[in-house]
Amino acid sequence: MIPQPTIVPPAPRVAPAPPSFRVAGPPSRWRSIDGRLRGVYRVAEDDLERYELFVGQDGEPDPTGTPDATSATLPFAHALAAGHVYRLLVRKRNAYDLTSENISATTIRLAGDGTEDPTPPSGPEDVLVEAAAGGAVRIRAWYQPGPDAANAADTFAVWIETGGGAPDPDVDPATTTASMVDTDGTARLDYTTGAYADGTTVKVVVRTRRSGPPDVDSENTDVHTVEAETDGPATPASAGAHLGTSAEVAS
Numbered sequence: 001m002i003p004q005p006t007i008v009p010p011a012p013r014v015a016p017a018p019p020s021f022r023v024a025g026p027p028s029r030w031r032s033i034d035g036r037l038r039g040v041y042r043v044a045e046d047d048l049e050r051y052e053l054f055v056g057q058d059g060e061p062d063p064t065g066t067p068d069a070t071s072a073t074l075p076f077a078h079a080l081a082a083g084h085v086y087r088l089l090v091r092k093r094n095a096y097d098l099t100s101e102n103i104s105a106t107t108i109r110l111a112g113d114g115t116e117d118p119t120p121p122s123g124p125e126d127v128l129v130e131a132a133a134g135g136a137v138r139i140r141a142w143y144q145p146g147p148d149a150a151n152a153a154d155t156f157a158v159w160i161e162t163g164g165g166a167p168d169p170d171v172d173p174a175t176t177t178a179s180m181v182d183t184d185g186t187a188r189l190d191y192t193t194g195a196y197a198d199g200t201t202v203k204v205v206v207r208t209r210r211s212g213p214p215d216v217d218s219e220n221t222d223v224h225t226v227e228a229e230t231d232g233p234a235t236p237a238s239a240g241a242h243l244g245t246s247a248e249v250a251s
Contacts, residue, residue, distance in 0.1 A: 043096075044095040044096055045097070046095055048093055048094070048095050048096070048097050049072075049092075049093065049094055049095045050070045050071065050072055050092070050093055051070065051071050051072070051073070051074055051076070051090060051091070051092050051093075051103075052067035052069075052070050052090070052091050052099070053067055053068050053069040053070070053071070053076050053078060053088060053089070053090055054067055054068060054088070054089045054090075054091070055068040055069075055078070055080075055086055055087075055088050056086065056087040056088075057084050057085075057086055058085055058086075059087070060087055061088065063089055063091060063099075063102075074090070076090070080108065080110060081110070082110050082111065082113065082114040083110060083111070083112045084110055085108070085109050086108045086110070087105070087106070087107050088104075088105070088106045088107075088108065089102050089104070089105050090102065090103045090104045090105075091103060107119050118210075118214070118216045119151045119216075120151070120210075120216050120217060120219050121143075121145075121148045121151055121152055121153035121208045121209070121210050121216070121217075121218050122143075122147065122148055122153075122208070122218060123207060123208060123218040123219070123220035124141035124142065124143045124156065124189070124206050124207065124208055124218070124220070125141065125143060125144075126140075126141060126142060127139075127140070127141040127206045127222070127224055128140045128224075129202070129204045129224035129225070129226050130226055131226055131227065131228055131229040132192055135196045135197065135198060135200070135228045135229065135230040136192050136193050136194060136195050136196070136228070137160075137192070137196065137202050137204070137226055137228060138190070138191070138192045138193075139189065139191045139192075139193070139204055139206065139224075140188070140189060140190050140191075141156065141188070141189045141206050142186055142187065142188045142189070143180065143186070143187050143189075144185055144186050145180070145182060145185075145187065146185050151210065151216075152210065153180065153208035153210045154179065154180050155177050155178065155179055155180060155208070155210075155211055156177065156178045156180060156187075156208060156209070157169070157174040157176075157177050157206070157207045157209045157217060158174060158175055158176050158177070158178070158189075158191060158204065158205070158206050159172060159174055159204065159205040159206075159207075160175040160176075160193065160202060160203070160204055161202075161203045161204075162196065162200055162201065162202055164201070165203075166203050166223045167203060167204070167205045167223065169205050169207055169217060169221075174207075174209075176191070177209065178191060189206065195228075195230070196228035197228065197230070198228065198229060198230040198231070199227055199228065199229075200228040201225060201226075201227055202225070202226050202227070202228055203223050203224070203225050204223070204224045204225075204226075205220075205221070205223055205224070206224075207220060
């Protein structure tokens with residue numbers, strides 16, 4: 001009888017233990033993070049670690065494509081052409097070829113001569129201009145600086161015209177300004193003018209302003225018109241309102 005060979009089954013394959021690393025912080029907050037991903041392991045390559053800049057010229061950048069510039073450190077030095085609006089995103093890629101969320105997102109406006117045209121804050125909301133007691137005019141509005149982030153305004157600027165024409169904020173200096181007081185994420189303007197003759201047509205523009213130099217105003221152009229009434233309704237009391245000729249922000 002021919003002896004039969006002994007068949008030895010292969011030893012089961014055991015995946016190596018997944019790598020782990022520690023997150024910076026106090027020892028009490030260290031935690032182990034698995035590097036396992038469906039049996040595939042990423043190998044660290046120091047050359048991959050870098051910051052990546054994505055630039056959108058007159059449009060949104062594409063962070064899924066090839067970066068417009070890379071750098072081992074911040075800040076970036078990257079040339080931009082005049083006469084365009086640029087939206088820039090910065091992300092970081094680590095040694096495992098994984099990218100972060102946006103580290104920063106910035107909009108830069110360049111005029112035709114290459115000088116930066118600062119991004120204006122958003123305009124005021126719910127502007128209300130109405131006749132008040134004794135021929136005065138009451139002007140109210142509100143603004144939320146949070147959504148504007150680094151471009152947020154810090155001042156209300158008010159233009160008032162009674163000569164028949166409309167105020168021109170791009171040419172004329174503001175009639176009055178009021179520093180904003182941020183209360184629970186909202187700044188409110190409540191301003192009452194001096195007395196006008198009965199029937200005077202009063203035209204008002206309210207903008208928000210980021211103080212400079214240079215000052216940067218919102219770009220809204222809406223004009224609010226009212227006729228002064230010497231026998232008009234009494235102006236209701238309001239916390240922070242100033243019933244005179246100077247502006248004040250109501251909290």
